[in-house]
Amino acid sequence: MEMKGSRIHKLEPYLGEFVYGGMDGSVTTFAVVAGSVGAGLDSSVIIILGFANLLADGFAMSVGAYLSAKTQKDNFDKHRAQAARNMETVHEVEKEEIRRIYSLKGFEGELLNKVVDLITRDKERWIDVKMKEGLQMNRPMKSPLWIGGITYISFLLIGLIPLAVFVLDYLNPIDKNLFVISSTLTAMGFFIIGWLKAVVNQTRILKGISETVSLGTIAAVVAYFVGYLLEQLLS
Amino acid sequence: MEMKGSRIHKLEPYLGEFVYGGMDGSVTTFAVVAGSVGAGLDSSVIIILGFANLLADGFAMSVGAYLSAKTQKDNFDKHRAQAARNMETVHEVEKEEIRRIYSLKGFEGELLNKVVDLITRDKERWIDVKMKEGLQMNRPMKSPLWIGGITYISFLLIGLIPLAVFVLDYLNPIDKNLFVISSTLTAMGFFIIGWLKAVVNQTRILKGISETVSLGTIAAVVAYFVGYLLEQLLS
Incomplete structure (x- = not known):
């Protein structure tokens, strides 16, 4: 038990990386989902470009975070x-x-x-x-490798949420509105991320949750309508 | 001239926001471009999802940066x-x-x-x-509004680079390999962003440029092959 407690303690400083990595991951893939649905594109496009963005952005973001911390x-x-x-x-x-x-x-x-x-x-x-x-410089206490690693894991894990139902449907067709399921799961992800954000920033839980859920919702609405309008324009 | 000098001076602390906003913007849209080309998707998909991601991610990222700075x-x-x-x-x-x-x-x-x-x-x-x-707390000197604003402008401006040639081609067909043109322009964007990153971090110019260009290239290769492989798998 002692061991477990000290492990949690060791990870705690990286909760901020988990929050921002997860937020960026889910916004990126949910933008692909919402944009594709808005434009009436096929589910296969969502899976293809969702994963392309998830893996490429997740790589760039976490290595970027590592390099930035290393430089500091x-x-x-x-x-x-x-x-x-x-x-x-x-x-x-x-x-x-x-x-x-x-x-x-x-x-x-x-x-x-x-x-x-x-x-x-x-x-x-x-x-x-x-x-x-x-020089107003405090010694950076966090490990660059851990910063990059936690960002990567969180980006992939939370970023997978909007895509998961489309993959499951491809493997074994689900006779439901996939966009509604994806949106609901993503909103739940934003809810948890907002909660954790409030913990990291020591602000009110309700503020953290409402900020994060609104931000995600507006981003999704933007992606949906950009997809919808461009599809009308281009076809 | 006095005025201009002081304006540049006023913007200088936000060069970091410009660098990271621009990097994230171009990686996001270039992942859509590379993933789509890898999967052999239509140019209209690149335009639709490129802009959906550009606007939704740019919004989420800059408002996120604003909120984070405001909270601090x-x-x-x-x-x-x-x-x-x-x-x-x-x-x-x-x-x-x-x-x-x-x-x-x-x-x-x-x-x-x-x-x-x-x-x-x-x-x-x-x-x-x-x-x-x-408490080891230094007064945050940067304005949250400027942080959000510069991030937004840079995300859109640099993030537009990978998409630009596809839009131009749609308006007035270009008889060239669009992916090669887009990649070249994006690499030039990464080059400049890497240069500016070295200035912000006070490291060697060559280090900043090589890090940023490699990062962008690997991300693009990942997106391309994820697109290619998933297309093979799904069809």
Whole structure:
């Protein structure tokens, strides 16, 4: 049980990636569904382009998220190494920088001198103050690989929801309105994603859910009517 | 000229939104193009679903970016207001918090007392230290509306590139391989986006360009083969 608890704890910082990956995945595939239904295109087009978009967008988005997080981490390390070097080579300039930071906080005279002396006495402490208060850079705590991985899984998993019923119908025909089933399942997905979004952002649950469901609904309506109108125009 | 310079300066912080909005827009529509060509679908399907995805995804993505930025801003304001209230109601607890922060930095004894006294003497200064060093929250400087707006414009503008030649061909038939033209134009778009990404991230230009062009190419290859294979499977 201890193990399980610590695993959940480890994943918790990535709930934001799960929320945004899932949202983007379902909007992308549901746009294909709604656009195709609006234009009266065949179910096979929904399956073909739904999966093409799901896999290509999911790949691009998660690798993009990985690269962006990796760059941020590298940037932090680069600036930190540079700061460490500067402390040796331009010692006085860097000390002056700490003096400037604390002078802006309202320190002056003998107290300012003592504060600057104490901070610059320990190199690690000095670099920490320089990074956080001088460069306003906090150390990125999340793993780029996990950011990319969670985004990918969530994009595929939630993005599959709008398509699932069309695949099932192809394998074993369902005598129901597929668009209604797909829309209902997708709305339920948006509901859960909105709930989780409220948890991530520490806002009201109702706000998270209503925002996400409205956003998804409007996007679907847009896709449906764009599909409908262009079909009329082109035929 | 003064005016123009300050306008560019005002937009500069949003270059990141332009890069990521443009990347997502072109990957989304190019996935429709590549998937459709791979599956041998009609050009009208590319136009219909390309625009359905462009407009629906662009809407969802930019409003999503706006809402996320707005929530962060609101969260900051909420915590700042709470901190201001706490300074009145649980004055000693909050003062102890500042003492803890500076004690962790290595301050002690008389110097620690003096530092805590100076910081807690001015309410604005006190709240600033609490937010930045206690809660690790920096004030969001970017406007949520601009974040959403720039994302939207970039998504539509760059996302239009893969579709443009199919629209032109519909209006006035071009006797060329449309997929080759679309791919070339899209690759040029990825090239520029990669360049701008390197500027935003302060990394090497070649790294930004090669990452972005490879990412887009792999996504397009995935979409093409998913389209091709599913078409074989379904027909």
